[in-house]
Amino acid sequence: MRYKMIFSYDGTMFNGYQVQKEKRTIQEELEKALTYINAKKKTKVTSSGRTDRKVHAKMQVAHFDLDITITDYKLKRALNSLLPEDIHVISVLKTSSDFHARYMVKSKEYVYTLNLGEYNPIERNYVYQYNRSLDISTLQQSIKYFEGTHDFRAFISSEDKRENTVRTIMKTDILMDNDIIRIKFIGDGFMKYQVRNMVGLLIEIASGKKRIEDVERLLLLKQRKEAIKTAPPEGLCLEKVNY
């Protein structure tokens, strides 16, 4: 039986989502718990995509298959009792056998959080502490250039050799709550480092180091030959995955 699972995690103490030898990862913790529940049969988890080291998720989605029979409610409880306190299963529901957590994604929502105010110890792992001045109106203007279908090659690593780097961003937003700035992107898919590089460029523009026109110029460049400052991971959170 196939299950669709919605879960959250605090990425601080993980070496990212994907299994890596001898490192603590989210995928490894999930597979360990599910394998135990699935009568010790090695159980694989397929998520909507990976997140990097120190990146968080409020509603990540994955699928997996179980041989045993268990109610959704009991499965959620069993998982949460086995998982460490920095991962939490929000819901787990039986789904059709052709549901695929990665291939069927319609859109994803990412939020990047900046703190322009006083450093706050209890938020230190969840925001990018930015103590220079930023022009919010410039930030609001420049982010809009990311909307639409573009080749985001300039915003991924030069070592990333994938063929198709065209993605669509349906919506962007800047949300403000006093000194906390939340930069939101909704798109059909995001590549490794793409959000952090887009945010890095926006910060350079809003702090006067680059110009608003640089967004368009880099989107038309279609190659990674210009250095962009990658914003640090702790400010990034996968907020939602839509199917």
Added chain:
Amino acid sequence: MRYKMIFSYDGTMFNGYQVQKEKRTIQEELEKALTYINAKKKTKVTSSGRTDRKVHAKMQVAHFDLDITITDYKLKRALNSLLPEDIHVISVLKTSSDFHARYMVKSKEYVYTLNLGEYNPIERNYVYQYNRSLDISTLQQSIKYFEGTHDFRAFISSEDKRENTVRTIMKTDILMDNDIIRIKFIGDGFMKYQVRNMVGLLIEIASGKKRIEDVERLLLLKQRKEAIKTAPPEGLCLEKVNY
């Protein structure tokens, strides 16, 4: 020269505020940094009061004396560069030599945070996760009985042998933000465990295990002979100290 310092901390990884042998405490970290700055002369820090293990502070206040000459701005910078990332100095200002961070307190504000909704890994160290139902209107009614001047003997530890256990609570409030409930107390002073025991009783009342009248009854009891569930420390935060 005497200084008044306002600072914040994430209590999660500390064994409370006060120095204890071979344990990591907030006072110890502050005194270590200040002693280093004060030309290695042993420097003592006096705060407005202690906080327990895992309890946080948004604006704690302390005073200390330095022999060296340094601007307030440079002192703040030096402190923050020496302090660990879970303590942060918000401001430090020269003050009169008779300022005393403990004796001159006019009032203190504490907030206790409950999460009645889905467990959220990134908030796990800052809220008390409460997954049974609570009657908010009962909570709102019963907290009001704490306002005024009362003998809070029944709300401290039976081992606490201090003479004067009369305190005044000027204001209480219940703030709601979806599933997050914040219980606020402003008073002229709070004793060890007092806030967590008041919250513990309020939760028992709002969950139907005790009655609203029990607040008054315990305030008139003037002794600790009845067990109250002490609410866990991670939900508690010292928000402000007024002089």
